[in-house]
Amino acid sequence: MAPKKAVAKAGPDEGKTQQSAGQNIEGTTSNGEKLVKKRKQASDAGDPQKAPRRSGRGESKAQPSQEQLLQYMLSQDAEELCRPDEESEDIRSRGNIKTYSSDVMNPFEELLSAVILSRPISHRLGLRTIRTIFNEPYNFTSAKAVQQAGQEKHHQAVWDARTQHKAKTAEEIGQIANVVLEKFTTSSDKDGMQLQKLLDDSGNDVDKALDTLKASIKGLGETGIKIFLRRVQWLWTSGYPYIDDRTMQSLGKLSLPEDAEELEGLIAKHWSKYDEKRLAGDNEAAKKRRAFVTVLERAIGADLEGKVDNLLAAAGEQPVAKLPLAF
Template structure:
């Protein structure tokens, strides 16, 4: 059991698999160096001492990255304009042997990225093992999440920890015995259970993250939950209370939700845009780097047109979404997720080789 914490101040089932060797260094969605994945024994209190120290140096979930707001979105020309990468892309994590001899066509690459084979290829090894051992569990990489789950996951992934630790934390809170699928469930769980969930995830920043998830639930229930969604899963009022203006909605969320900064908002919008179509199409800076590395356009509108151009030849029957427009948005998001996963897992060459031979 984790050591007791001081009370924090108030503030659809998995999509059928839309569908491993680790990178040299842990990869992360942020520009911060990832923390060591090694964890202390349960009786060792150093992990929580580190959490206490982190409270002193971290300001709003994204540490130094939140000096300026970055909440412009699809309706704004600023968000559409491609930003320069803030850091090198680690040589695309491609092997020293170079690119595969046979390059796939754009249609082959898109079709492979949407396949279950690509999903398994870019899945982290520890997640693959977890799925094999536990069966039909919900994962960030292969499940359809609601807006609250996406927001909670974005907060976790925006921490300066490795991507794998972030994914493990998300798997832990989304599945038994916690099932944190909406704001009401998180609030009703209580402080002790939230801390136990993050402790069970064997992650870093566990105490602070548990407190911020609790505060997130409070804010969502208070400010962003509509009468027809009393559990706080859809965040409908984030848009409706801001005249369906995405820039205003994101600014409101950043202002009101402790621990949600620029990186978290970017991750959230990258994933939720198929449901919040006012933000479509959108590609964040981190994913632009990954698209370049794999040979796809990093421009959101050009990638959307590429998907449209090849749509009739793509295998999309398994994708979530009611109607063709929603399925196209979902396909766009899945492509971004698989490309980012391939880059973070050092699987860019493998994806290209498999796509070329498909």
């Protein structure tokens, strides 16, 4: 059953999207948009394709089929086209590090990330901050770890990230950890990673849980709530399937369904063609939800980095065959 509709109102400066190179911010200018999935008229079951795209030089480029595109977006091969070049360079330099673009994160990490990414900074600075706080030497991967680190380390972490609004971001990191440990932690999750008490106390009503979260966490506005739900919905199943309005724009540029249930159905339709072994999830249903979230992240990542055309071109060159999936 779809979650009950709830309205989250944006502040005057929330969700601005800068379109200049390297200054894209993940967000929305929606006024009071409902948090549940938007519905559009379902398209033909035959995966219709839009007119061929044309390059800047006027050459016609064939649009990949939706089957090709989804398969490619769910593969490791697509990762480089869905993240900043700076992040790729960081991975090559530092090795196996946790990144927002590719790693499975727990709900606490998703909450911190949502607050960081909804701030009025560039998308790349947001991702750099996330990479810094979740990896050595900080490892702020639980509320307990953040609290034990102390204010000095919070400030040092954001300073090392070379981000903007350092003092405010450091203050928010500490405050979020304190609230999670005080209000949303169960005896089985003493480190404060899962936020399960938040969901339990809300009767598994995702809209109630999000309202409580927004009221409890300083710095978490409408944009942050949408980012958080987009990422955590594969675990918070009462909120699934959900597509925020900003990600709808990115899916539209890829000629993929902007309706949540239509996209869910398209993934299911071609599921037998995916090599889903590497996808997170304890069972097939969870893996399908994870695939759905991955498609959303790949779409908005490519869009924010100006790599949509590159992604389409690469997908069109791929044969329809099983590729190793990731994320």
